[in-house]
Amino acid sequence: TTTVTFHFSESVTGFASDDIVLTDANGTLGALNSTDGGRTWSAVFTPTPNVNDSSNTISVNLAGVTNAAGRAGVGHSRSANYSVDTRDTSAPTATITLADTALTAGETTTVSIRFNEPVTGFDASDVVLTDANGTLGALTPNAERTLWTATFTPT
Structure with a gap:
């Protein structure tokens, strides 16, 4: 997140979230706050997840904002x-x-596959045993899905 600041040339009233146009923003704004009598306003901007866009803007429709006069x-x-x-x-x-x-001959061992983050979709077809000289039993994940174990049986 980041803080977005709206600075007006003079104190204004009537400035509200519906005056802000986020059509090209790729995100949302939190509540508007002013600590200087309505000249400077700020809000927390939260970007939209899974976006890559370098041409974003935020606009203000000034028709909803009035000055002291x-x-x-x-x-x-x-x-x-x-x-x-x-x-x-x-x-x-x-x-x-x-x-x-x-x-x-006759021994088995536990194989542990530890991931740096939780994973989904991991199964036996993802394990390459070409040079292993053995077979791998069923893979079992821990609750966090970061550690998977199976029994390896040598040929």
């Missing part, structure tokens, strides 16, 4: 362009460990 503003005022990139571009990584690394 009761005159309404005219037209719109628009912010400079800003970018929003809320995509999750980090891919999960995994570390694979075996409880026993020197197996003999």
Whole structure:
């Protein structure tokens, strides 16, 4: 999130969230606050998730804003362009460990696959055993879905 500040040339009344145009904003604004009698206003901006856009703006419809003399503003005022990139571009990584690394005939061991973040859709088809000389039993995740274990049986 970030704070958006609206600065008027003089104190205004009637400024409300429905005067703010967020059509090209890729986000939402929280409650408006002024601490200086209505000349400067601020609100917390929360960007829309999973967006990558460098041409965002926030506008104010000045017709809903009046000065001390009761005159309404005219037209719109628009912010400079800003970018929003809320995509999750980090891919999960995994570390694979075996409880026993020197197996003999008839032994099995537990294989642990620990991910750096929770994962979904992980199953036996994702495990490559080409050079493993063995088979892997059913994968079982922990509650957080960050640690998956299975029994490895050597050939």
